[in-house]
Amino acid sequence: MDYQSIVSGSTAAGCGPAECDQAIFTSIRSRVGQGYRLVSASPGLTAEEKREITRRCPSHGNLCADGEEASAVSGYPLPGGRHCVALSRHAGLEHTARGGLRVHTAVVVLDAAGYAAFDCDPLRVQRAVAAFGAEILDNPPPVLPKLRLEAGPQRLQGPSEAAEHALYLLSALLCGRRLVVIGAADGLELARVLIAGLPVCTRRRLAVSIGLKFAPTRQMDLSIVDRDEGETRRLLRGQDIELYDLADPPGRAASAFDPWISFIERMWLRAQHADLQALTRRIDESAGAQTLARITALCAGLERLPRCDLPELTKILQTIGPTTGQTQVERDLAAAVLAAAEERQARLEQAPPRPAPAPMPAAAPAPARSR
Amino acid sequence: MTHTLSETTCLICEQENQPDAVLCGHCSAPMDLVRETIAQQRDARIVSVIGESNVGKTVFLGFLLDMLSQRAGDFEAIPRGPYSVDLQQAVISHMAHRMFPPKTPMEAHEWYWAYYHVRRNRPGAQWVDLVMPDMAGESLAAEVATPETFQIIRNLLYKSRGILLLVDAAVASNGFAQPDFFALKMMSYIDSMYPGRRDKPIDTPMAIVLCKADYCPEAFDDPRQFVEANLNRLWNICESRFSNVEFFAASVVGSIGYATSVDGEHVIPIPLHTALRGVMEPFEWIISQL
DSSP states (O other), X not given: OOHHHHSOSOOSTTOSOEEEEEEEEEEEEETTEEEEEEEEEOTTOOHHHHHHHHHHSOOTTOBSOOSTTOEEEEEEEXXXXXXXXXXXXXXXXXXXXXSSEEEEEEEEEEOHHHHHTTTTOHHHHHHHHHHHTOOOOSSOOSBOOOEEEOOOOOOOOOOSSXXXXXXXXXXXHHTTOEEEEEOOSOHHHHHHHHHHHSXXXXXXXXXXXXXXXXXXXXXXXXXXXXXXSSHHHHHHTTSSEEEEETTSOOOOOOOTTHHHHHHHHHHHHTTOHHHHHHHHHHOOSOOOHHHHHHHHHXXXXXXXXXXXXXXXHHXXXXXXXXXXXXXXXXXXXXXXXXXXXXHHHHHHHHSOOOOOOOOOOOOOOOOOOOO | OOSOOOTTBOTTTOOBOOTTOSBOTTTOOBTHHHHHHHHHTSOXXXXXXXXXXXXXXXXXXXXXXXXXXXXXXXXEEEESSGGGGHHHHHHHHHHHTXXXXXXXXXXXXXXXXXXXXXXXXXTTOOOXXXXXXXXXXXXXXXXXXXXXXSHHHHHHHHHEEEEEEEEEHHHXXXXXXXXXXXXHHHHHHHHHTOXXXXXXXBOSOEEEEEEXXXXXXXXXXXXXXXXXXXXXXXXXHHHHHBSSEEEEEOXXXXXXXXXXXXXXXXXXXXXXXXXXXXXXXXXXXXXXXX
């Protein structure tokens, strides 16, 4: 099913470069201070945004991995409607040399349109920043220029690890649960799959970190950490945050989002990743359980229509109820269902009547019974 | 107790939590603090040690707690909960290996907290319950620069019954103004927490501790004069807005050496031995004011 041609309207995705503010959060000694703080920023950052970035950026010893090459990505909404994507790396010894490596976090801030150009996917923004190739400066200037980032092509692929992990986590995120995930072989890959399965309006409000140690003050909806030696479990006690251990996962309970989750699973199995991308990109108004269930039903109808008979066609048309059409994507899908149903009905009505089956030859009389 | 606490109410931010919470879900303070307070049936008094990043708060507080544990200064002190010993153990262990302890992260759940029963070893002396957090200097700086960045700091300072403000005397004595500016901002922030009291000075006991005074021994001779001469902005705001301030000098490291990192780009200070001086006096004064 070609959802890309069905769901109409232009999107900001892939529409030219996005202009971003940027900032650097790290520990250096300068004339006006020392220690972890925002050492550089472009002039467009507001005080509220700086406050939020300071709260969420990692300080000393807060990357999951210890080595020089360790890195982490985080993305979260900011007060005022913009979005922050942060790339954290180790950058040599910290200037007080009290053990551990300095954490350097490069931050970009995009407005709603700019974030939509990246499909509200912080990992796509992170790849664009990495492609920009900015080096870590020991003494960055206090004022930074704006950046122009271009969204590159997105790798479309289903989950490489067992899909049931991703399906569980998707269901939990859609239900609004906060999660800490441990044991992923590739945290970035897991995050990519999860983000691809979420409607864009859910991605827009999602706070996610990959490769940062869990910290309650970071207020992430999804934290993917490398491993846990018990400390994360201890911190999560009594919090409304669920720990998901890939080595010991809980069973998935039924939820109102099950129709959407089953739909995602079918799309992955059929490798219809481009169609999934087109569809999730257009679900930008509401991602409640009922909306997603209606969308799923409309998509299922579209898939069945080319082969269905008249009774089933009637049933499919009944999925277009009075509440369908509340969002643009539903209206587009409903219009496609109607058009396809008309075409199917016409085809069924024009089809030559099936020939009556040939009469069965008369049965030979039964032999008389001998007494 | 002056008010009824519940085991699910955070001692610092007074927000509700679940019964099995280890940390407060709002400010990341340990929930053991309120449980201990309820168990002792006494109000815990918060004494905050504040100062700029790298001034030596962790080392100062670690040694202070260790001295109290060893009944220095005629004090008897009992830690409540094994977590209360973590800070002094970390500091003493590192210093014994000629290393300064690791930098305190800005993430509040990684701060050390000490809850101690303390009393003078004299007839009739009352037990006092003290909560002393080891806050990150960068978190303090961020909160001062943009209030409400870290609400836990505001709550801690507002509830503090005594405050020790550590200032880098060594840097100040070399003519750099950075310690003076930080101290001024810190005092101004504390002053601004009481908006309805513009005509009355703040009477919370404030001990101004001149750290690393081994670099400038004159600070031991007359801490007041040292502050007036080298930290004049701090001196002036203390005079104008704070009615209960005392000045002290302190030093922890007896001698210090310097090494370079393998790449030669960083100078690493090595504490060769400790020689504690002036660590108890600010604490004794704060206790006498409570």
